[in-house]
Amino acid sequence: MDMVALARNYPTPFYAYDAEVLRARIAELTEAFKAQNVSLHYAVKANDNPAIIAMAAKAGIGGCTVTAGEIKRALAGGIAPAMILMNGVGKTDTDIRFALASGIGQINVESIPELTVIADIARDMGVIAPIGLRINPEVEADTHSHLATGRRTDKFGTLVEDLPEAKHVIASRPELKWIALSCHIGTQVHNASELRRGYEVMSALFSEQEGLDRLDLGGGFGVSYKGDSYAKPADFAPVVLEATKQLQARGVRIQLEPGRYIAAEAGTLVTKVLYVKKSGGQTFVIVDAGMNDLIRPALYDAYHPMSLARSSKAAHIPCVIAGGVCESGDVFARGRMLPSDVVRGDILEIGFAGAYGHAMSSFYNARPRLAEVLIDGNEARLIRRALTAEEFDAATLAA
Numbered sequence: 001m002d003m004v005a006l007a008r009n010y011p012t013p014f015y016a017y018d019a020e021v022l023r024a025r026i027a028e029l030t031e032a033f034k035a036q037n038v039s040l041h042y043a044v045k046a047n048d049n050p051a052i053i054a055m056a057a058k059a060g061i062g063g064c065t066v067t068a069g070e071i072k073r074a075l076a077g078g079i080a081p082a083m084i085l086m087n088g089v090g091k092t093d094t095d096i097r098f099a100l101a102s103g104i105g106q107i108n109v110e111s112i113p114e115l116t117v118i119a120d121i122a123r124d125m126g127v128i129a130p131i132g133l134r135i136n137p138e139v140e141a142d143t144h145s146h147l148a149t150g151r152r153t154d155k156f157g158t159l160v161e162d163l164p165e166a167k168h169v170i171a172s173r174p175e176l177k178w179i180a181l182s183c184h185i186g187t188q189v190h191n192a193s194e195l196r197r198g199y200e201v202m203s204a205l206f207s208e209q210e211g212l213d214r215l216d217l218g219g220g221f222g223v224s225y226k227g228d229s230y231a232k233p234a235d236f237a238p239v240v241l242e243a244t245k246q247l248q249a250r251g252v253r254i255q256l257e258p259g260r261y262i263a264a265e266a267g268t269l270v271t272k273v274l275y276v277k278k279s280g281g282q283t284f285v286i287v288d289a290g291m292n293d294l295i296r297p298a299l300y301d302a303y304h305p306m307s308l309a310r311s312s313k314a315a316h317i318p319c320v321i322a323g324g325v326c327e328s329g330d331v332f333a334r335g336r337m338l339p340s341d342v343v344r345g346d347i348l349e350i351g352f353a354g355a356y357g358h359a360m361s362s363f364y365n366a367r368p369r370l371a372e373v374l375i376d377g378n379e380a381r382l383i384r385r386a387l388t389a390e391e392f393d394a395a396t397l398a399a
């Protein structure tokens with residue numbers, strides 16, 4: 001769709017999602033794993049808009065959540081409670097109570113103290129908690145250090161050496177029904193063999209346990225922000241099969257939690273150029289979106305493709321593309337080539353922003369949280385309106 005035209009109907013900045021791309025990525029995943037005993041659970045953290053969750057739900061995909069709020073959004077998107085998993089190293093009592101009350105399919109427990117807390121809450125509620133044990137398999141994914149989650153020093157999961165103690169606690173608590181082992185090695189993994197090691201460790205560990213029927217291997221399938229060659233679900237599927245063939249043959253269900261792969265490519269942050277500023281030999285293109293809207297470049301030094309929404313025959317020049325937030329780190333890209341005739345009012349598209357974009361946004365600098373628009377063919381519809389700082393202020397109590 002022509003983003004210049006779209007920006008006439010919706011004030012910038014806003015997020016636009018392409019429904020065709022979302023459907024294509026969902027279909028690619030379901031197709032890749034359809035011959036296996038695999039259930040897919042969309043990691044809602046990547047993009048928690050219920051309209052997007054609904055597209056995954058329609059394709060039979062479940063949900064992977066980390067808070068009560070995400071469970072609510074997964075339910076609002078039409079995912080059946082039994083198909084919802086919950087992770088999270090810091091689940092609050094409210095999160096746990098809500099998860100148990102909603103009857104979600106599996107709570108992945110990340111520590112021994114958490115086992116006791118869940119058991120106490122389940123006893124208080126008179127329910128049985130279906131739990132998975134999240135293992136830290138001590139495998140290092142080849143990704144940004146903030147995105148790796150399965151190293152010995154990471155906060156996630158339980159180390160294998162602590163498994164006997166965890167099992168001892170589980171055995172002593174009738175409120176806990178242990179059904180699964182789980183892991184999540186990292187995100188934005190671009191090479192199938194990086195996940196193979198973790199899958200193999202988990203598969204071997206699973207084989208040593210009794211009475212479990214689900215092995216949750218987490219998410220992590222990467223996307224190609226720069227357009228270079230990346231492993232696709234069709235490349236990951238044989239690796240999953242290879243590592244878990246024997247388990248699948250005896251009826252064990254493999255669970256996967258893809259987030260980024262479903263949502264990233266479909267999303268564009270549509271922003272307007274406010275100022276073109278020449279300073280210190282550089283060309284700064286200051287846009288009306290900022291790091292509060294898309295924090296990935298500031299947080300992870302992440303690359304996003306960026307281009308003007310109009311064509312131009314002008315020569316390209318290196319630009320610093322920055323937002324208006326009062327932080328030096330509020331820079332989307334340096335040395336990015338844009339046409340030299342870029343002017344105030346131009347629309348800039350920041351691509352591959354559908355995952356960990358809006359979901360990680362904030363009200364910093366009293367800026368709004370942005371509207372989200374779903375484009376389906378020639379149709380565009382608002383799927384979440386902007387939330388202004390004034391609305392947020394309404395929650396402020398008198399000093």
Ligand SMILES: Cc1ncc(COP(=O)(O)O)c(C=O)c1O
Binds near residue numbers: 149188261
């Ligand atoms: C436990 C867990 N599962 C799934 C995911 C989704 O990962 P991705 O978006 O890379 O597929 C994450 C993200 O970090 C996660 O922490």
